[in-house]
Amino acid sequence: MSSVSIASLIDQSDSMRSFGYMEPAKTDAATFITIMKEADQIGVVAFSTESRVIYPLKTIHSDHKTINEAINEIKKLSPIYLTNIEQAISQGHQMLNATGNANRAMILLSDGLWTAGGNPLRGLPSDIPIYTIALGDRGQCSILQELARKTNGQYHFSPDAFELAEIYNQIADDASVATTAINQKQQIDSYRFTTLPLYVPEGSDHVSLAVNWLDESVIYTTGSPGVNQVNILLRDPDGQKIVMPPTFIGNGFVTFHLHDPKPGQWTTGCWCGNMSQNIFRGTVGAFEPNSTIKLNCKLANTDMNCGDQLDLKTILESSKNEIGNIIIKTTIESPVDSKETILEKYKDEIKNTEPDEELMKKGVNEVDAKLNTLHKKLLPHVNIFARRQSPVYAKYSKDGVEHEPIKLDISGNHTIRVDVEGTILSSNTKFTRTRRLSVNVK
Missing domain, CATH: 2.60.40.1930 (Macroglobulin (MG2) domain)
Structure with missing residues:
Protein backbone atom coordinates (compact mmCIF):
# COMPACT_ATOMS: atom_id res chain seq x y z
CA MET A 1 0.00 0.00 0.00
CA SER A 2 1.48 3.35 -1.04
CA SER A 3 2.07 6.22 1.38
CA VAL A 4 -0.73 8.66 2.22
CA SER A 5 -0.90 12.25 3.43
CA ILE A 6 -3.63 12.98 5.99
CA ALA A 7 -4.88 16.24 7.47
CA SER A 8 -6.88 15.61 10.65
CA LEU A 9 -9.38 18.42 11.38
CA ILE A 10 -10.68 18.36 14.96
CA ASP A 11 -13.58 20.39 16.36
CA GLN A 12 -12.68 22.00 19.70
CA SER A 13 -15.76 24.20 20.11
CA ASP A 14 -17.51 24.63 23.48
CA SER A 15 -20.19 22.03 22.80
CA MET A 16 -17.51 19.31 22.61
CA ARG A 17 -17.20 19.77 26.38
CA SER A 18 -20.94 20.05 26.99
CA PHE A 19 -21.57 16.55 25.66
CA GLY A 20 -18.34 14.99 26.96
CA TYR A 21 -16.90 14.47 23.47
CA MET A 22 -13.57 16.26 23.69
CA GLU A 23 -11.49 13.65 25.49
CA PRO A 24 -12.73 10.63 23.45
CA ALA A 25 -12.22 12.64 20.25
CA LYS A 26 -8.61 13.36 21.23
CA THR A 27 -7.99 9.72 22.16
CA ASP A 28 -9.42 8.33 18.92
CA ALA A 29 -7.69 10.89 16.68
CA ALA A 30 -4.42 10.02 18.42
CA THR A 31 -4.97 6.26 18.07
CA PHE A 32 -5.58 6.72 14.33
CA ILE A 33 -2.14 8.32 13.94
CA THR A 34 -0.41 5.38 15.66
CA ILE A 35 -1.54 2.96 12.94
CA MET A 36 -0.09 5.06 10.12
CA LYS A 37 2.93 3.70 8.25
CA GLU A 38 6.48 4.87 7.81
CA ALA A 39 6.59 7.38 4.90
CA ASP A 40 2.96 8.46 5.52
CA GLN A 41 2.41 12.11 6.40
CA ILE A 42 0.22 13.61 9.13
CA GLY A 43 -0.85 17.14 9.95
CA VAL A 44 -3.44 18.39 12.45
CA VAL A 45 -5.81 21.37 12.37
CA ALA A 46 -7.97 22.34 15.37
CA PHE A 47 -10.94 24.65 14.90
CA SER A 48 -13.25 26.74 17.06
CA THR A 49 -14.14 30.37 16.20
CA GLU A 50 -10.98 30.30 14.13
CA SER A 51 -8.92 27.32 13.01
CA ARG A 52 -5.21 26.85 13.46
CA VAL A 53 -2.57 24.37 12.41
CA ILE A 54 -1.46 22.73 15.65
CA TYR A 55 0.89 20.32 13.87
CA PRO A 56 2.21 20.96 10.34
CA LEU A 57 2.31 18.16 7.81
CA LYS A 58 5.33 15.94 8.51
CA THR A 59 6.57 12.57 7.32
CA ILE A 60 6.47 9.59 9.68
CA HIS A 61 9.82 7.85 10.24
CA SER A 62 10.82 4.69 12.06
CA ASP A 63 11.81 6.63 15.21
CA HIS A 64 8.10 7.52 15.79
CA LYS A 65 9.06 11.14 16.57
CA THR A 66 6.42 12.60 14.24
CA ILE A 67 3.65 10.43 15.67
CA ASN A 68 4.50 11.29 19.27
CA GLU A 69 4.79 15.01 18.51
CA ALA A 70 1.40 15.09 16.76
CA ILE A 71 -0.25 13.19 19.63
CA ASN A 72 1.22 15.58 22.19
CA GLU A 73 -0.31 18.55 20.36
CA ILE A 74 -3.70 16.85 20.21
CA LYS A 75 -3.55 16.17 23.96
CA LYS A 76 -3.30 19.92 24.64
CA LEU A 77 -6.65 20.73 23.03
CA SER A 78 -9.48 22.06 25.17
CA PRO A 79 -12.98 23.22 24.13
CA ILE A 80 -13.48 26.92 23.40
CA TYR A 81 -15.84 29.23 21.49
CA LEU A 82 -17.63 28.55 18.16
CA THR A 83 -17.21 26.36 15.04
CA ASN A 84 -15.41 27.52 11.88
CA ILE A 85 -15.49 24.54 9.52
CA GLU A 86 -14.78 26.54 6.35
CA GLN A 87 -11.44 27.85 7.61
CA ALA A 88 -10.42 24.41 8.87
CA ILE A 89 -11.01 22.89 5.42
CA SER A 90 -9.09 25.72 3.77
CA GLN A 91 -6.09 25.21 6.08
CA GLY A 92 -6.20 21.45 5.62
CA HIS A 93 -6.29 21.91 1.85
CA GLN A 94 -3.31 24.29 1.90
CA MET A 95 -1.41 21.86 4.08
CA LEU A 96 -1.97 18.92 1.72
CA ASN A 97 -1.26 20.98 -1.40
CA ALA A 98 2.26 21.45 -0.10
CA THR A 99 3.00 17.77 -0.64
CA GLY A 100 3.54 16.05 -3.95
CA ASN A 101 1.69 12.96 -2.78
CA ALA A 102 -1.33 12.21 -4.96
CA ASN A 103 -2.86 10.02 -2.23
CA ARG A 104 -4.27 12.67 0.14
CA ALA A 105 -7.31 13.02 2.39
CA MET A 106 -8.86 15.14 5.12
CA ILE A 107 -10.68 13.74 8.15
CA LEU A 108 -13.19 16.23 9.58
CA LEU A 109 -14.75 15.61 13.00
CA SER A 110 -17.48 17.96 14.25
CA ASP A 111 -20.37 17.77 16.71
CA GLY A 112 -22.24 20.89 15.62
CA LEU A 113 -23.35 23.39 13.02
CA TRP A 114 -20.85 25.90 11.67
CA THR A 115 -21.31 29.15 13.60
CA ALA A 116 -18.28 31.15 12.43
CA GLY A 117 -16.74 31.81 9.04
CA GLY A 118 -18.54 31.20 5.78
CA ASN A 119 -20.66 28.34 4.49
CA PRO A 120 -18.31 25.32 4.34
CA LEU A 121 -20.18 23.90 1.34
CA ARG A 122 -18.96 26.76 -0.87
CA GLY A 123 -15.56 26.59 -2.53
CA LEU A 124 -14.84 22.99 -1.58
CA PRO A 125 -11.67 21.38 -2.94
CA SER A 126 -12.23 19.09 -5.91
CA ASP A 127 -8.93 17.22 -5.63
CA ILE A 128 -8.95 15.92 -2.04
CA PRO A 129 -11.63 13.70 -0.44
CA ILE A 130 -13.02 14.73 2.93
CA TYR A 131 -14.09 11.94 5.29
CA THR A 132 -16.58 13.50 7.69
CA ILE A 133 -17.68 12.36 11.16
CA ALA A 134 -20.91 13.71 12.63
CA LEU A 135 -20.59 13.24 16.38
CA GLY A 136 -24.15 13.28 17.71
CA ASP A 137 -27.25 14.30 15.74
CA ARG A 138 -27.57 18.01 16.48
CA GLY A 139 -28.31 19.55 13.12
CA GLN A 140 -24.96 19.14 11.40
CA CYS A 141 -25.51 15.77 9.74
CA SER A 142 -26.83 16.94 6.37
CA ILE A 143 -23.98 19.45 6.02
CA LEU A 144 -21.30 16.88 6.83
CA GLN A 145 -22.90 14.33 4.52
CA GLU A 146 -22.89 16.88 1.70
CA LEU A 147 -19.25 17.80 2.40
CA ALA A 148 -18.26 14.16 1.96
CA ARG A 149 -20.43 13.66 -1.14
CA LYS A 150 -19.14 16.74 -2.96
CA THR A 151 -15.48 15.81 -2.38
CA ASN A 152 -15.81 12.06 -3.08
CA GLY A 153 -15.19 11.27 0.57
CA GLN A 154 -17.34 9.24 2.94
CA TYR A 155 -19.82 10.38 5.59
CA HIS A 156 -19.93 8.65 8.99
CA PHE A 157 -22.40 9.11 11.85
CA SER A 158 -21.47 8.53 15.49
CA PRO A 159 -24.51 8.65 17.83
CA ASP A 160 -22.19 8.88 20.84
CA ALA A 161 -18.50 8.83 21.69
CA PHE A 162 -18.42 5.01 21.87
CA GLU A 163 -18.87 4.73 18.09
CA LEU A 164 -16.06 7.14 17.33
CA ALA A 165 -13.11 4.71 17.51
CA GLU A 166 -14.89 2.30 15.17
CA ILE A 167 -15.32 5.13 12.66
CA TYR A 168 -11.66 6.15 12.75
CA ASN A 169 -10.76 2.49 12.20
CA GLN A 170 -13.00 2.47 9.12
CA ILE A 171 -11.50 5.70 7.79
CA ALA A 172 -8.06 4.08 7.98
CA ASP A 173 -9.40 1.74 5.30
CA ASP A 174 -11.28 4.47 3.40
CA ALA A 175 -8.18 6.66 3.16
CA SER A 176 -5.80 3.79 2.23
CA VAL A 177 -3.80 3.94 5.46
CA ALA A 178 -4.33 0.18 5.96
CA THR A 179 -6.90 -2.53 5.30
CA THR A 180 -9.15 -2.97 8.34
CA ALA A 181 -9.40 -6.63 9.34
CA ILE A 182 -11.02 -6.27 12.78
CA ASN A 183 -13.22 -3.42 13.99
CA GLN A 184 -15.15 -4.51 17.07
CA LYS A 185 -16.55 -2.63 20.04
CA GLN A 186 -16.12 -4.42 23.39
CA GLN A 187 -18.22 -4.11 26.57
CA ILE A 188 -16.62 -6.16 29.33
CA ASP A 189 -17.69 -6.47 32.97
CA SER A 190 -15.21 -6.10 35.82
CA TYR A 191 -12.90 -9.09 36.35
CA ARG A 192 -13.81 -10.55 32.94
CA PHE A 193 -11.74 -11.58 29.92
CA THR A 194 -12.77 -11.63 26.26
CA THR A 195 -10.92 -12.76 23.15
CA LEU A 196 -11.12 -12.11 19.42
CA PRO A 197 -9.47 -14.16 16.66
CA LEU A 198 -6.97 -12.29 14.48
CA TYR A 199 -6.33 -14.08 11.19
CA VAL A 200 -2.93 -13.31 9.70
CA PRO A 201 -2.70 -14.42 6.04
CA GLU A 202 0.40 -16.01 4.53
CA GLY A 203 2.92 -13.41 3.35
CA SER A 204 1.88 -10.63 5.75
CA ASP A 205 4.94 -8.61 6.71
CA HIS A 206 3.18 -6.30 9.13
CA VAL A 207 -0.02 -6.23 11.19
CA SER A 208 -1.10 -3.49 13.60
CA LEU A 209 -3.42 -3.96 16.57
CA ALA A 210 -4.97 -0.95 18.31
CA VAL A 211 -7.17 -1.05 21.41
CA ASN A 212 -8.68 2.10 22.89
CA TRP A 213 -11.29 2.83 25.51
CA LEU A 214 -13.68 5.58 26.61
CA ASP A 215 -12.69 6.00 30.26
CA GLU A 216 -9.29 7.70 30.38
CA SER A 217 -8.90 6.82 34.06
CA VAL A 218 -8.41 3.17 32.96
CA ILE A 219 -4.70 2.34 32.79
CA TYR A 220 -2.92 -0.28 30.68
CA THR A 221 -0.92 -2.84 32.67
CA THR A 222 1.26 -5.79 31.73
CA GLY A 223 0.36 -7.72 34.89
CA SER A 224 -2.84 -8.85 36.56
CA PRO A 225 -5.22 -5.89 36.24
CA GLY A 226 -6.35 -4.15 39.41
CA VAL A 227 -8.69 -1.21 39.95
CA ASN A 228 -9.35 0.59 36.65
CA GLN A 229 -6.69 -1.43 34.82
CA VAL A 230 -6.73 -3.49 31.62
CA ASN A 231 -4.22 -5.91 30.15
CA ILE A 232 -4.15 -6.58 26.39
CA LEU A 233 -2.91 -10.12 25.68
CA LEU A 234 -1.59 -11.61 22.43
CA ARG A 235 -1.06 -15.26 21.53
CA ASP A 236 0.46 -16.52 18.29
CA PRO A 237 -0.97 -19.41 16.19
CA ASP A 238 0.96 -21.91 18.36
CA GLY A 239 -0.80 -20.60 21.46
CA GLN A 240 2.36 -18.94 22.77
CA LYS A 241 1.87 -15.74 24.75
CA ILE A 242 3.65 -12.83 23.06
CA VAL A 243 5.49 -10.74 25.62
CA MET A 244 6.23 -7.39 24.04
CA PRO A 245 5.57 -3.79 25.08
CA PRO A 246 3.07 -1.81 23.01
CA THR A 247 4.62 0.32 20.30
CA PHE A 248 2.51 3.22 21.57
CA ILE A 249 0.85 3.80 24.94
CA GLY A 250 -1.40 6.82 25.49
CA ASN A 251 -4.24 8.02 27.66
CA GLY A 252 -6.96 5.56 26.69
CA PHE A 253 -5.16 3.47 24.05
CA VAL A 254 -2.36 1.07 23.17
CA THR A 255 -1.09 0.08 19.73
CA PHE A 256 1.07 -2.92 18.81
CA HIS A 257 2.98 -3.27 15.53
CA LEU A 258 3.72 -6.91 14.72
CA HIS A 259 6.49 -7.30 12.15
CA ASP A 260 6.71 -10.52 10.08
CA PRO A 261 3.94 -12.18 12.14
CA LYS A 262 3.49 -15.92 11.84
CA PRO A 263 0.53 -16.73 9.55
CA GLY A 264 -2.53 -18.35 11.10
CA GLN A 265 -5.00 -17.59 13.84
CA TRP A 266 -3.71 -15.27 16.52
CA THR A 267 -5.72 -14.43 19.62
CA THR A 268 -6.08 -10.99 21.15
CA GLY A 269 -7.74 -10.53 24.51
CA CYS A 270 -8.82 -7.79 26.91
CA TRP A 271 -8.44 -8.72 30.58
CA CYS A 272 -10.21 -6.28 32.92
CA GLY A 273 -9.79 -5.51 36.59
CA ASN A 274 -12.32 -3.70 38.76
CA MET A 275 -13.81 -1.00 36.51
CA SER A 276 -15.17 2.15 38.18
CA GLN A 277 -18.43 1.89 36.20
CA ASN A 278 -18.29 -1.94 36.46
CA ILE A 279 -17.80 -2.10 32.68
CA PHE A 280 -14.97 -1.61 30.21
CA ARG A 281 -16.00 -0.03 26.92
CA GLY A 282 -13.36 -0.20 24.26
CA THR A 283 -12.75 -0.91 20.58
CA VAL A 284 -10.34 -3.41 19.02
CA GLY A 285 -8.95 -2.66 15.57
CA ALA A 286 -6.56 -4.77 13.48
CA PHE A 287 -4.95 -3.52 10.28
CA GLU A 288 -2.98 -4.98 7.37
CA PRO A 289 -0.97 -2.32 5.51
CA ASN A 290 -0.13 -4.49 2.49
CA SER A 291 -3.21 -6.61 1.92
CA THR A 292 -4.43 -7.61 -1.56
CA ASP A 337 -38.31 6.46 16.61
CA SER A 338 -38.39 9.31 14.14
CA LYS A 339 -37.96 12.85 15.42
CA GLU A 340 -41.67 13.45 14.87
CA THR A 341 -42.57 10.43 17.02
CA ILE A 342 -40.20 11.56 19.78
CA LEU A 343 -41.71 15.05 19.80
CA GLU A 344 -45.21 13.60 20.13
CA LYS A 345 -44.23 11.01 22.76
CA TYR A 346 -42.50 13.57 25.01
CA LYS A 347 -44.48 16.72 24.20
CA ASP A 348 -45.47 17.37 27.84
CA GLU A 349 -41.90 16.94 29.13
CA ILE A 350 -40.54 19.15 26.34
CA LYS A 351 -42.83 22.02 27.34
CA ASN A 352 -41.26 22.07 30.82
CA THR A 353 -37.65 21.65 29.66
CA GLU A 354 -35.06 24.42 29.32
CA PRO A 355 -33.22 24.45 25.97
CA ASP A 356 -29.55 23.54 25.83
CA GLU A 357 -27.71 26.89 25.82
CA GLU A 358 -24.64 25.62 23.98
CA LEU A 359 -26.81 24.40 21.10
CA MET A 360 -28.77 27.65 21.00
CA LYS A 361 -25.48 29.52 20.59
CA LYS A 362 -24.71 27.28 17.62
CA GLY A 363 -27.98 28.21 15.92
CA VAL A 364 -29.93 25.03 16.77
CA ASN A 365 -33.65 25.74 17.08
CA GLU A 366 -35.31 25.82 20.50
CA VAL A 367 -37.21 22.54 20.10
CA ASP A 368 -34.07 20.57 19.19
CA ALA A 369 -32.15 22.28 22.00
CA LYS A 370 -34.89 21.21 24.45
CA LEU A 371 -34.77 17.66 23.11
CA ASN A 372 -31.08 17.41 23.89
CA THR A 373 -31.59 18.71 27.43
CA LEU A 374 -34.31 16.10 27.95
CA HIS A 375 -32.13 13.39 26.42
CA LYS A 376 -29.31 14.02 28.91
CA LYS A 377 -31.79 14.28 31.81
CA LEU A 378 -33.41 10.89 31.14
CA LEU A 379 -30.18 8.94 30.59
CA PRO A 380 -29.19 6.25 31.45
CA HIS A 381 -32.65 4.83 32.22
CA VAL A 382 -34.33 6.10 29.06
CA ASN A 383 -32.66 6.89 25.73
CA ILE A 384 -35.07 8.93 23.64
CA PHE A 385 -32.66 8.63 20.70
CA ALA A 386 -32.39 4.83 21.02
Missing part, protein backbone atom coordinates in the same frame (compact mmCIF):
# COMPACT_ATOMS: atom_id res chain seq x y z
CA ILE A 293 -7.95 -8.47 -0.31
CA LYS A 294 -10.32 -5.51 -0.18
CA LEU A 295 -13.97 -5.17 0.81
CA ASN A 296 -15.65 -2.26 -0.98
CA CYS A 297 -19.12 -1.01 -0.12
CA LYS A 298 -20.79 1.96 -1.74
CA LEU A 299 -24.22 3.57 -1.64
CA ALA A 300 -25.50 4.41 -5.11
CA ASN A 301 -27.30 7.42 -3.63
CA THR A 302 -26.68 9.26 -0.35
CA ASP A 303 -29.32 11.94 -0.89
CA MET A 304 -32.26 9.94 0.46
CA ASN A 305 -35.77 10.58 1.71
CA CYS A 306 -37.87 8.54 4.12
CA GLY A 307 -39.38 5.58 2.25
CA ASP A 308 -36.57 5.30 -0.28
CA GLN A 309 -34.88 1.96 -0.91
CA LEU A 310 -31.21 1.64 -0.06
CA ASP A 311 -29.05 0.66 -3.03
CA LEU A 312 -25.94 -0.94 -1.51
CA LYS A 313 -23.16 -2.22 -3.77
CA THR A 314 -20.66 -4.59 -2.11
CA ILE A 315 -17.62 -6.13 -3.83
CA LEU A 316 -14.96 -8.37 -2.32
CA GLU A 317 -11.77 -7.97 -4.36
CA SER A 318 -8.64 -10.12 -4.38
CA SER A 319 -5.86 -9.14 -6.74
CA LYS A 320 -3.46 -12.04 -6.11
CA ASN A 321 -5.21 -14.74 -4.12
CA GLU A 322 -8.07 -17.10 -4.84
CA ILE A 323 -10.55 -16.88 -2.00
CA GLY A 324 -13.45 -19.08 -0.92
CA ASN A 325 -15.64 -20.26 1.95
CA ILE A 326 -17.07 -16.75 2.19
CA ILE A 327 -19.41 -15.92 5.05
CA ILE A 328 -21.01 -12.49 4.92
CA LYS A 329 -23.01 -10.75 7.63
CA THR A 330 -24.78 -7.43 7.07
CA THR A 331 -26.63 -5.39 9.67
CA ILE A 332 -28.30 -1.99 9.60
CA GLU A 333 -28.58 0.25 12.65
CA SER A 334 -31.47 2.72 12.61
CA PRO A 335 -33.34 5.06 14.96
CA VAL A 336 -36.11 3.36 16.94
CA ARG A 387 -31.25 2.82 18.01
CA ARG A 388 -31.93 -0.74 16.86
CA GLN A 389 -29.95 -3.26 14.82
CA SER A 390 -31.57 -5.44 12.17
CA PRO A 391 -29.98 -8.23 10.10
CA VAL A 392 -29.94 -7.87 6.32
CA TYR A 393 -29.83 -11.00 4.18
CA ALA A 394 -26.74 -11.10 1.95
CA LYS A 395 -25.45 -13.74 -0.47
CA TYR A 396 -21.94 -13.96 -1.90
CA SER A 397 -21.04 -15.20 -5.37
CA LYS A 398 -18.27 -14.62 -7.89
CA ASP A 399 -20.47 -11.97 -9.46
CA GLY A 400 -20.51 -9.99 -6.23
CA VAL A 401 -22.66 -9.65 -3.13
CA GLU A 402 -26.43 -9.62 -3.37
CA HIS A 403 -28.31 -7.84 -0.56
CA GLU A 404 -32.01 -8.04 0.09
CA PRO A 405 -33.84 -4.72 -0.56
CA ILE A 406 -33.55 -2.32 2.37
CA LYS A 407 -36.37 0.19 2.72
CA LEU A 408 -35.53 3.13 4.97
CA ASP A 409 -38.91 3.77 6.55
CA ILE A 410 -37.78 6.24 9.21
CA SER A 411 -35.92 9.55 8.98
CA GLY A 412 -32.56 10.06 10.67
CA ASN A 413 -29.14 8.46 10.50
CA HIS A 414 -28.75 4.84 9.44
CA THR A 415 -25.48 2.90 9.64
CA ILE A 416 -24.77 -0.20 7.55
CA ARG A 417 -22.12 -2.68 8.65
CA VAL A 418 -20.77 -5.53 6.49
CA ASP A 419 -18.52 -8.22 8.02
CA VAL A 420 -16.86 -10.88 5.86
CA GLU A 421 -14.90 -14.01 6.76
CA GLY A 422 -13.24 -16.25 4.20
CA THR A 423 -10.26 -18.44 3.30
CA ILE A 424 -7.23 -17.82 1.11
CA LEU A 425 -7.28 -21.13 -0.73
CA SER A 426 -3.58 -21.34 -1.64
CA SER A 427 -2.44 -21.18 2.00
CA ASN A 428 -5.66 -22.32 3.69
CA THR A 429 -5.47 -19.31 6.03
CA LYS A 430 -8.52 -17.32 7.04
CA PHE A 431 -9.08 -13.60 6.63
CA THR A 432 -11.67 -11.12 7.87
CA ARG A 433 -12.80 -7.80 6.47
CA THR A 434 -15.22 -5.22 7.81
CA ARG A 435 -16.91 -2.17 6.35
CA ARG A 436 -19.07 0.56 7.87
CA LEU A 437 -20.94 3.43 6.19
CA SER A 438 -23.71 5.84 7.12
CA VAL A 439 -26.52 7.71 5.43
CA ASN A 440 -28.68 10.56 6.71
CA VAL A 441 -32.31 10.14 5.57
CA LYS A 442 -34.53 13.21 5.38
